[in-house]
Structures are given as C-alpha cells and as structure tokens.
Amino acid sequence: MNESVHFPIIATIHSPFKEKFGIPRQPNLVDVPCYIKLLAPYNDKSAFEGIEAFSHLWLLWVFHDNKKQQSFKPQVRPPRLGGNQKIGVFATRSMYRPANIGLSVVKLVSVEQHNNGIRLCVQGSDLLDGTPILDIKPYISYSDAIIDAKSGYAVEAPLLKQVFWHTEALNQRTALLQQHHTSEQELKYLEQVLALDPKPAYQQDIERVYGLRFSNLEVKFKVKLQDVFIVNLQYVGLG
Missing domain, CATH: 2.40.30.70 (YaeB-like)
Structure with a gap:
C-alpha cells in the first residue's frame, strides 16, 4: 500500500x-x-x-x-x-x-x-x-448538520470578550481612517477577531502586551479577565 x-x-x-x-x-x-x-x-x-x-x-x-x-x-x-x-x-x-x-x-x-x-x-x-x-x-x-451530535470538550461556542480602545490607539484609529489606510468595517472585523481572545489560553498575565497582524494593520493589545484593550494600532502597508 x-x-x-x-x-x-x-x-x-x-x-x-x-x-x-x-x-x-x-x-x-x-x-x-x-x-x-x-x-x-x-x-x-x-x-x-x-x-x-x-x-x-x-x-x-x-x-x-x-x-x-x-x-x-x-x-x-x-x-x-x-x-x-x-x-x-x-x-x-x-x-x-x-x-x-x-x-x-x-x-x-x-x-x-x-x-x-x-x-x-x-x-x-x-x-x-x-x-x-x-x-x-x-x-x-x-x-x-447533525442536530443531536455531541462535541466532546467543545460543547459551546467560546465566550466573547468586550473590546475597548485606549486613548492612544483611539487617536491612531482616527488618523488611519482619515488617511484611508483602513475602514470602519475593517476595524469592526478586527474587533470580532480580538473578542475571541487569541492569546494562548494558559497565559494569564494581564499586563502582557500581545501583537498580531490583521490585513494591513499591526495591533497591540492586552487581555484583562473578560476585556480586551487595544493599546496600539499601526498601518504596515500592503503585503
């Protein structure tokens, strides 16, 4: 074989x-x-x-x-x-x-x-x-679609966290919108991604800053209990 x-x-x-x-x-x-x-x-x-x-x-x-x-x-x-x-x-x-x-x-x-x-x-x-x-x-x-299927340890969808913007990130957001480097809809998609809490599940340091690339944006954020705080947002160009 x-x-x-x-x-x-x-x-x-x-x-x-x-x-x-x-x-x-x-x-x-x-x-x-x-x-x-x-x-x-x-x-x-x-x-x-x-x-x-x-x-x-x-x-x-x-x-x-x-x-x-x-x-x-x-x-x-x-x-x-x-x-x-x-x-x-x-x-x-x-x-x-x-x-x-x-x-x-x-x-x-x-x-x-x-x-x-x-x-x-x-x-x-x-x-x-x-x-x-x-x-x-x-x-x-x-x-x-199996209505009565069992899903083991993944019975329910993950709980969503609330997403907030720190003042500096909020100012950066406004500037990027004015410069047409992003759109309100794209930022809503970004918030959806962050609400899922992408950090490793075993990390619980509320002061740790995480970073990820989404589309043409580089975002830095913190996770504190049930909240996500965007602390920095930068346009990184195409690619």
Whole structure:
C-alpha cells in the first residue's frame, strides 16, 4: 500500500489573516470576507455552474505554514482545554497531525469574474492568507448538520470578550481612517477577531502586551479577565 498520496492545488485563499496568531480557532466565529482565487485550469466558470444555489461550502485545505514535525506525536494540548491538558490528536482539530489537512465550512457570498478567471467570495474562513485549497464541495444541510451530535470538550461556542480602545490607539484609529489606510468595517472585523481572545489560553498575565497582524494593520493589545484593550494600532502597508 502507498504510504502517501498527492493532490493538485486548485486555488489559494486571500484573507486578512497574515500570520497564524490571531486566526479564529474554528470557522464561522467571525464574518470576515475572504477570496478564493482559482488556479488554471480550475478557474473555468462552468466548473462552478450551480454552486450559487448553495449557501455554504466545505473547503479542504493544507496547513502549509506548519513547522515540520520530526516524528508523529499522538497527543496535543488543545487551547479549549487551557493549553496544558493533553488529549489524543485525532480527538482534536490540531494543525499538527499526520496529514496536515484542514476542513472548514464557509458561507458563499458570490462567484465573481476576476482577471480572466473566477474567484469565490466567502465569509467565516479560518485560513491563513495564501493557504492552498485542495477541494471545494457544497454543504448539504440535511446530511452535514447533525442536530443531536455531541462535541466532546467543545460543547459551546467560546465566550466573547468586550473590546475597548485606549486613548492612544483611539487617536491612531482616527488618523488611519482619515488617511484611508483602513475602514470602519475593517476595524469592526478586527474587533470580532480580538473578542475571541487569541492569546494562548494558559497565559494569564494581564499586563502582557500581545501583537498580531490583521490585513494591513499591526495591533497591540492586552487581555484583562473578560476585556480586551487595544493599546496600539499601526498601518504596515500592503503585503
């Protein structure tokens, strides 16, 4: 039996998540828009005829930015369990697994003509910018949504924290809006991401300053109990 198989990459995703830190840990926790750019020869619009009749899609993709593991590790520490408790890797959605494949449900917004090909606009993605897409399948509500399914240690969606702006960051926000380096809508998406508390679950230092890249913005923030405080916001340009 073959020990490995190979799949073509049919698309890449363009998202505001420029680094792994800060990406929602599950899909559909934020409604940030992303674009799936189809690669030739898969950017043929006829290949997607009928897809707009579906509200959601399954994306099969690759954890392409993982550090290479030297050997198989049967247990990991899920953030949902505080980051210190170990559990079997196949009982989690950890990115570190034998086949570095991810699976996400996203909302289909539109199919657009773009640069002599097509792209899909979706919402709810939890994918790093540039992530390779292996396949796209329609979400079938009567079979894919199991009403009485059990979710182990992840029974409920994570509690959202309140997001506040310190005075300096608020002034920076105003300046960036005036300079057209960002928009109110983009800042609302940023607040959605921060409300999920992206810091490691085991870190509880309320004075520690964390930083993440979102779209063309670099944000610094603190987490104190049920509140997130944005302390600094900078425009870092395209890329």
